[in-house]
Amino acid sequence: MAQSLVLDGESLVAPGEIRRAARRVAAPDPGHLIVATAELALSLDVSIRQFKSGIEPNAIIERLTDALHQIRRRFHPEVWDVIVPIAQSHPVAHYLHQDPLTRWSFEKPRGYSGDARLLDFIYGRPEIEDAVLSASNLGRSIYAYTRNASSSVAVRERRDILARRVDEIALARPGSTEVLAIAAGHLREGPLSRALGAGAIRRWVALDQDPMSVGTVTRDFAGTSVEAVNGSVKSLLGGRHALGMFDFVYAAGLYDYLPDAVAVKLTKKCVSMLKPGGTFLFANFSPETEVDGYMETFMNWALLLRSEREMGLIASESVTGADVKVSVWSGSNRSIVYCEIQRPQ
16 A cells, blocks of 8 residues: 655656646647557567567567657657556556566555655665565566666666765865755665765755655664755745755756756755855756656656756756856766756855
8 A cells, every 4th residue: 555645746746747747749640549559559469478478578578668668759648648558457567567666666655656665676775675585486587677777777877976976076075065965765875975984974964755765864874974854845945944055966866757847946946055166966867768668657657858958958047147067968878867057166
């Protein structure tokens, strides 16, 4: 049963709302729905036959994820909206949801998409080992694929990038570095930070709306400079937290769920919280994500995908007239885009 969690209406957006927010194109061709539905039915029926025939699960999932990606890319968003529930109700879901990662994402035990425990499945953390071991042989085989899909590789790279960035900043400001993580989850980048382990960080605030995540961070980082704070985009924008100023502020997975207007408001707020020379980093899944169709259907994990250009537009609108340096780049497999805004010294 899903946890009862009240969403603030801005930081955590439901899948259907994300698809509606992303729709900015003309009406679809009426015949396209027929074609897309037929292509989907064929692909899903082939997957069922392959599962029943004992075909290697990796081959089945790879073919299926590519087919879903192509359908999502080729057809109108309103056509895709119809496709999603058809796929989700297909009998092939019985096989795919034996994967603990796919099932957790689809069922949303914490009440929302992309929660910190889901990321623990992607990270392969010890906390999820029992769930993996209790899965069926097929489920573990599918998990071996999904935790190493391009999106999962990009999420692990994102964690590593954040830890390195904290250490780079702490090296330049030893002992005085202050960091703010927004929608921090379980702060899994924290243990990878050498500066944190060496006591070289003065303060690392982990802000999150999920009380379970706040509790996990409080427990796991007891005795360190990490401070867990319960808060959301809405409470942050509303000025309900007296958090102070920071050398490094970042939002790793939050922008995937923020409409443009809220993303700009949050970016402005974060830049205003930077000390001279401070940096704000935010990341977003890219339209080049190859497993987006599988994520939105069988994982029920919808995201607002943004290109480098779109990330740059959010940054430029947020810092109009300000003396800052903006840089935008993609991760190694281009599934995630990063944007950094740095204040001058």
